Amino acid sequence: MKKYRRSFVSLLTASSFVVLAVTGILAFVQPFSIAIVGLHALLGFVFVGIIALHVANNLSLLSRYGRTKLLWLSLAITASITGLFLWQPRPIRSVLSLSQNFGPAVEQFAMDETGLLYHYNPAANYQMRLSIRTGENFDLKKPPNVAIWLENASSYHIKTLHGPEDIQARASLPYWDFKVRGWEDAKRQAAESGQDLNQQLMLDGVTSATQNSSFDPADYILPANQENPLPYRLLLEIDQQEDDESSLVYAVDIDNNDPRAFQLLDLVGYPKREEDDEGKEVWDLYFVDGGFESTLTLIDSVLLTIER
């Protein structure tokens, strides 16, 4: 019985490892497949359990290995690879840039006196560059909080390109924070109800001919169906935490049907907290009135460049 259990766990370890390895490679080469990345990630959790059983079954053997010098060599190699991948020197970055998937390796955010530069290079055939030229009230010593994100045609958050982790900073960018929370809630509810996210979220009822957009960033940035790409929106929220003024939101619509290399972001409005009919928190944007001074001059202009 014990023998069968060991064989079963070993086979389970091997078979799940094959799926993990294949989905890992697919995730590297195939952009944004939620199915592949989801399978890889979820199987990772299962794999932890299987490995625990596998280690338990082979504990005596492993403890014997642990008494040899090979233990230190293997630990050193693992630590070196982990450190190298975390550090991401140029050769590693260039290998990562071959990936069709998105991740920190393909995003850069830099800031100096002249401006903020966000560079996004998810694939060899796609480069997004957001050049934010600073205005007179921009202070590099006390830089403003900035969030950059994408929304689909139904105004749902689909991907944050850059945003603060710090809670206070997030609170100073309430519109982005609200959108992210809404998106996370919808994802959680969709998972709980077993519904597709497209069904979970409100359909665009008035222009019913327009189908609700996808929630997969790949469908926008690197669409598989080149003939019918979906329009989307890039938004930027900026706030100087020390002043008394609200944050401001800039945006630009991106339509791959009508691709343009250069587009300027437009000032859309400022966020204001409200309650919906059920008393739930809602953040809406309002057109900028006369109540703004310093925040208006944090940014001079924002230029979006997309090389497709």
Add this chain to the structure above:
Amino acid sequence: MTSSSNSKDETQNKTRRGFLQHTVLGSAFAGMTIASTSHVTAQTLADAEEPEITQGVDVLVVGGGTAGHVAAIQAGRLGAKTLIVERNSQLGGTTTTAGVAFPGLFDAWGKQVIAGIGWELVTESVDLDGGTLPNFAKVPQKHWQNQVYTNQFLYAILAEQKCAEAGVEIAYYEFPQGVTKTDTGWQVDCVGFGTKRRIQCKQIIDCTGGAEVVGMLGFPRFREEERQPGSYLFMLGEKHEPGRNQIQRLYVHGADSTNSRTATEANLTGRKAILDRVRQSKQRLMHMQPETGFRETYRIQGETVITVNDYTSGRVFDDAISYAFYPVDLHTKSGVRPKPLRPGTVPTISLGALIPKGSRNLIVAGRSVSSDRLANSGLRVQASCMGMGQAAGVAASLAARSGSTPLEIPLKEIHSVLREHGQIVPQKA
């Protein structure tokens, strides 16, 4: 004995209970019947028996739709003797008969850009209905968000009331059959069931949507080989609350309001599809509009043609008489992908785009405005058509008063009257 006695008592009780039930239900039913019927008496017309009538007016408005009723009210308020001829049984057109009871857009970039009579009607009907108006200071997430949910039934009645108050005569179920030029303007022969009406008028405002009068007179107009689909509005399985909820719609491809035959075909197609849906879904049909809402037919060749570049650049025409605001919104077989206007851009409508090229004493208002197809896909919406209607009402009335033609009325005068009547007039920066 006991058993028989009990049985008798039960029978008597049942009889009594039955009587009471019937009496109560009967009374309730009778009460309901009485409560749901009230009485009013229509005015007896002196010429009701006459099959042919002749009358003279200053301004004849043909078509009582989105632009037409506004034009007529405006003309009436300016003291012009005005007749409005409408082939259906109510005013409001797309807003009422087609059920697109969420007119827009009256605002752009945080400010109201179209007001006047159209806005007056919309706000009054919303107020009377206990509805809410959009907050124009709020940035709409979708272009249609600031459309105003309106009770179509109230809107239609209010339009009639405002016509009556302005002294506008309404002729339902009638449409023009022939138009001829006279020394003082036009002679228009209209027919309705049991009625032939000969109208001598100084000015015609063609608000038919398809520039039908312009077509009768032989002025150039054009239409696309393939038109945008129409929309048939209905409600399946859900309660329809006018002025509150969205209504389901069916795209009727090939819908064409060129003439009664093409319009009939569109309506038959739409209704058949709705019947199929009822059968498939096994849900109750809770509401259905009487006809298809048409998006596109003929556009006139005007003194000015508004191009999509004029529209998307927000060109302020020298003879601009009203604003318009909506994305370029061309509906096709595969749906619609609106192209929003750039922030700050507010297109304008030229008076010349309402005047058929080479015509006198004739002006159009509504979706047949002289424009290319893409510009028209944004210009055709209700608030913009209401703006055109009011401007046409002013121009035609002033022309009728002065014995000239709308294009000869000084623009300053048109602007001044429009402002007096609550409209927002475009200004050069």
